[in-house]
Amino acid sequence: MSALHLRRWPGNEDRPALALHCMMGNGVYWGPIAETLRERARISAPDLPGHGQSPDWEGTMPDYHTFVTREAAALIDRPLDLIGHSMGATVALRIAVAAPEAVRSLTLIEPVLFAAAPEAFNDALLDDVAARLAAGEDAEAARAFLGVWGGLDWDSQTPSGKARLARQIHLVQASNDALRRDTANILRPDGLEAIDAPVLIVMGEDSPPVIPAIADALAARLPDVGRARVPGAGHMLPITHPRQVAELIGLNLDRA
Incomplete structure (x- = not known):
């Protein structure tokens, strides 16, 4: 179950x-x-x-x-x-x-x-997200990703909301092999x-x-x-x- x-x-x-x-x-x-x-x-x-x-x-x-x-x-x-x-x-x-x-x-x-x-633009975006995560820039990675795929205003999010999204961006990265390859x-x-x-x-x-x-x-x-x-x-x-x-x-x- x-x-x-x-x-x-x-x-x-x-x-x-x-x-x-x-x-x-x-x-x-x-x-x-x-x-x-x-x-x-x-x-x-x-x-x-x-x-x-x-x-x-x-x-x-x-x-x-x-x-x-x-x-x-x-x-x-x-x-x-x-x-x-x-x-x-x-x-x-x-x-x-x-x-x-x-x-x-x-x-x-x-x-x-x-x-x-x-598609080149999307590949570049996901590569940029991966690079930011590798550099420990979780919030910036989330912001970059959501700027294209999220339809939300990052600056209007609460601190707790930003923290949640910064955690979840790692799940986006963890899905890349399945989605991209x-x-x-x-x-x-x-x-x-x-x-x-x-x-x-x-x-x-x-x-x-x-x-x-x-x-x-x-x-x-x-x-x-x-x-x-x-x-x-x-x-x-x-x-x-x-x-x-x-x-x-x-x-x-x-x-x-």
Whole structure:
């Protein structure tokens, strides 16, 4: 059984769904989406290791992405609708590749599987984050990363908030092998092609340019895939545009 802290919102008990949040977030932000979809699905959302109310990751084997995937997969006891945002979307995709029979529908919001479409600006950013961490500049590493991927004003964060983000930036670094080099082997031959559930890839109109490139690469291999772009939204669209995201998830639920 997973040790992750799990939130469950009221909803359609005959249609379970699992939602996986982004790096440096927590499961709380799925609440408005779960409320909008309550007649159609019952959404549960864990806090990933080192986030929210879940235990910290101890930094030992297996690697962080594998550990998160195992903990999330342990929450699945029957076929369900799987939803993921950012790093959570890569975990959802990894589960779907490994066990396609467990997934009724798959909604990938801003999947950051950088190995699918390497891009120079993003590579430079992640290399800069790694260099700052190696120099002990945790807060500056977090600030640089969130300036592109976080959609928040660093200077407006409380001291405790900045300290939390400075701790969690190490989890971003710990995910790099899986996301940048695909050590999880998500992109293996015939892996994406084996997902027979309907897939929807959701992006923000103003997201970093690597995101549509990743979407192109994934969509080219998925048998049943749709794509949607939310106007005026960036990478954090489940938080900034929950109504539009909920409507899109609902469309994919209907396709299953």
